[in-house]
Amino acid sequence: MPEYKAPLRDMRFAMYEVLDFGSHYAQLPGAEDATEDTVQAILEESAKFAEQVLSPINAEGDRVGCTWEDGRVSVPPVFKDAYRQFVDNGWAGLSQPAEWGGQGLPASLGAVFYEMLGSANHAWSMYPTLTWGAIKTVSAHAPRELQERFLPPMVSGEWSGTMCLTEPHCGSDLGLLRTRAQDNGDGTWAISGSKMFISAGDHDLTDNIVHIVLARLPDAPEGVKGISLFIVPKFWVEDDGSVGAANGVSCGSIEHKMGIHGNATAVLNFDAARGYLISPPHKGMSAMFTFINESRLGVAQQGQGHTEASFQGALRYARERLQMRAPKRVLPEQPADPIIAHPDVRRMLLTQKALAEGGRLLNYHCAKLVDIAHHSPDTGARHRAEVELALLTPIAKGCLTEFSLEATSNGIQVLGGHGFISEWGMEQEYRDTRITAIYEGTNGIQALDLLGRKILPDPGVMLPFAERVRAFCAGELPAAAAPLAASLGEQLDLWLALTDELRAGAAADPDSVGAAAYDYLMLAGYTTLAYFWAASAAAAARALEAGSDEGFYRAKLATARFYFERMLPRNHCLAQTIRSGAGNLMDVEEAFLG
Numbered sequence: 001m002p003e004y005k006a007p008l009r010d011m012r013f014a015m016y017e018v019l020d021f022g023s024h025y026a027q028l029p030g031a032e033d034a035t036e037d038t039v040q041a042i043l044e045e046s047a048k049f050a051e052q053v054l055s056p057i058n059a060e061g062d063r064v065g066c067t068w069e070d071g072r073v074s075v076p077p078v079f080k081d082a083y084r085q086f087v088d089n090g091w092a093g094l095s096q097p098a099e100w101g102g103q104g105l106p107a108s109l110g111a112v113f114y115e116m117l118g119s120a121n122h123a124w125s126m127y128p129t130l131t132w133g134a135i136k137t138v139s140a141h142a143p144r145e146l147q148e149r150f151l152p153p154m155v156s157g158e159w160s161g162t163m164c165l166t167e168p169h170c171g172s173d174l175g176l177l178r179t180r181a182q183d184n185g186d187g188t189w190a191i192s193g194s195k196m197f198i199s200a201g202d203h204d205l206t207d208n209i210v211h212i213v214l215a216r217l218p219d220a221p222e223g224v225k226g227i228s229l230f231i232v233p234k235f236w237v238e239d240d241g242s243v244g245a246a247n248g249v250s251c252g253s254i255e256h257k258m259g260i261h262g263n264a265t266a267v268l269n270f271d272a273a274r275g276y277l278i279s280p281p282h283k284g285m286s287a288m289f290t291f292i293n294e295s296r297l298g299v300a301q302q303g304q305g306h307t308e309a310s311f312q313g314a315l316r317y318a319r320e321r322l323q324m325r326a327p328k329r330v331l332p333e334q335p336a337d338p339i340i341a342h343p344d345v346r347r348m349l350l351t352q353k354a355l356a357e358g359g360r361l362l363n364y365h366c367a368k369l370v371d372i373a374h375h376s377p378d379t380g381a382r383h384r385a386e387v388e389l390a391l392l393t394p395i396a397k398g399c400l401t402e403f404s405l406e407a408t409s410n411g412i413q414v415l416g417g418h419g420f421i422s423e424w425g426m427e428q429e430y431r432d433t434r435i436t437a438i439y440e441g442t443n444g445i446q447a448l449d450l451l452g453r454k455i456l457p458d459p460g461v462m463l464p465f466a467e468r469v470r471a472f473c474a475g476e477l478p479a480a481a482a483p484l485a486a487s488l489g490e491q492l493d494l495w496l497a498l499t500d501e502l503r504a505g506a507a508a509d510p511d512s513v514g515a516a517a518y519d520y521l522m523l524a525g526y527t528t529l530a531y532f533w534a535a536s537a538a539a540a541a542r543a544l545e546a547g548s549d550e551g552f553y554r555a556k557l558a559t560a561r562f563y564f565e566r567m568l569p570r571n572h573c574l575a576q577t578i579r580s581g582a583g584n585l586m587d588v589e590e591a592f593l594g
Helices: 008-018 021-027 036-064 077-088 107-120 122-141 144-156 284-320 343-375 379-415 426-437 443-455 459-474 482-506 511-545 551-567 570-579
Strands: 067-069 072-074 159-164 180-183 189-199 208-215 228-233 235-237 243-246 249-254 265-277
Touching: 008 021, 008 036, 008 107, 008 343, 008 511, 008 551, 021 036, 021 343, 036 077, 036 107, 036 122, 036 426, 067 249, 072 249, 077 122, 107 122, 107 284, 107 343, 122 144, 122 159, 122 208, 122 228, 122 284, 122 426, 144 159, 144 208, 144 228, 159 189, 159 284, 180 265, 189 208, 189 228, 208 265, 208 284, 228 235, 228 284, 284 343, 284 379, 284 426, 343 379, 343 511, 343 551, 379 426, 379 443, 379 459, 379 511, 443 459, 443 511, 459 482, 459 511, 482 511, 482 551, 482 570, 511 551, 511 570
Parallel strands: 159 208
Antiparallel strands: 067 072, 180 189, 189 265, 208 228, 228 265, 235 243, 249 265
């Protein structure tokens, strides 16, 4: 089985040598305790929890799975002990508000912690992280008295939280939503309807589950403009904060899935369940995006985490497995060489490495922007961070999860037949990551969001990130990074030119945006990672120029070269398919599809 080891050296490089988290925390209000020494201690302890507690139970959680009997859901028994340790050791409140019992550390540090959790055990990690999204939603939208009632036990981990959007007749098209809310006349509402695909929707880890639910008021207009947002606890919460009787929320079944077997994906039935309205009437979708955007960034981390875990397993195997003689012999006294000496195996491993480490930087950068958007005293900085996040969130979610499918497939391929059987754990990485391209909006929806809802209507949404890239390319760079910066500038020009072409053609052909969106998303992703790899190369080159002889830095330069020469050229193909238009998709008569 793969043994996850937190890549602390690379995490520190990303945080402090590329993204300058040291200055960021020094300037961020409320981050006074996030000194480099404190952060280092937290990362080391986080690594122990991920490596020693979560990683060893990942395979058993997959094998045992969750069970449903008479409306009750049980998680794999080994998950319960891990969750108790998580709560008892205070991890649940690491980056949660001190006002409600958390430790108040920056959200970006929580994101680094979450990378370890998700890489070690995706299914288990979803229980606390969905709660974190619910906490942010309640904090942002619920009145003070409801925050006082619900947040302390959620922050401590005694209670968990969910996001309840999808219904059996509609997936991502929430305008078709039917769940109804009736006024009880006492400040509460009776919620009735069914939700499905609810991750961590029911389980036996916590004393209560706080559901964040979309529903319609009696006078709601049709479509997404008629949706409101509610808090609906599994068990009613009395005025004194104690847990009362069951609240009309039942689990009708759990899904039988391809992966993440240790996480209960539930069908939830709401039968006049009491709840509280926390959004303005009919404004629930905008309020729910607090949760959705949090979750999309979390899914991007899940994708990157599987890429990292699969890379670790494949690299370990490739160093040990002796097969065939390599063109340049490594063990001339042996009948075969380690497969890492074969060029095609190197291709797969370097693809995994480039995507894992580049994806880490993209995720940490987004997490840093979240810090700024929520806490910077500079209104201009907050606005720029929000605009940049609007651009990068669908890119991170969509591309890093697509990349994870390629990376985990490569992981299986490196192991050959051993990769295809469960004992080695590589096929679980692929099965578990497959959902990341689907939930929180499929990647086709992420692409339409990026191009159709954000970039084409508002050219300014690209400006903060484009200016960041331009400033880097125009800066004083080490000689080793200068050619990469030149190539990066060309790719940014291509991205902007394609954007202008699509904007000009959208009015003439309504299908052109949908036809181009997915390839456009991927081109944006490869270009975005090129920026982070160029920045990595610059940081590594500076360290080497300063006298470091650490092989880590030479590996960074080598991987950056691989990315720019072997992966970034995919953009040329993507540009061609984007420019081919919609005719090759829509001119084919439906009957001809078979």
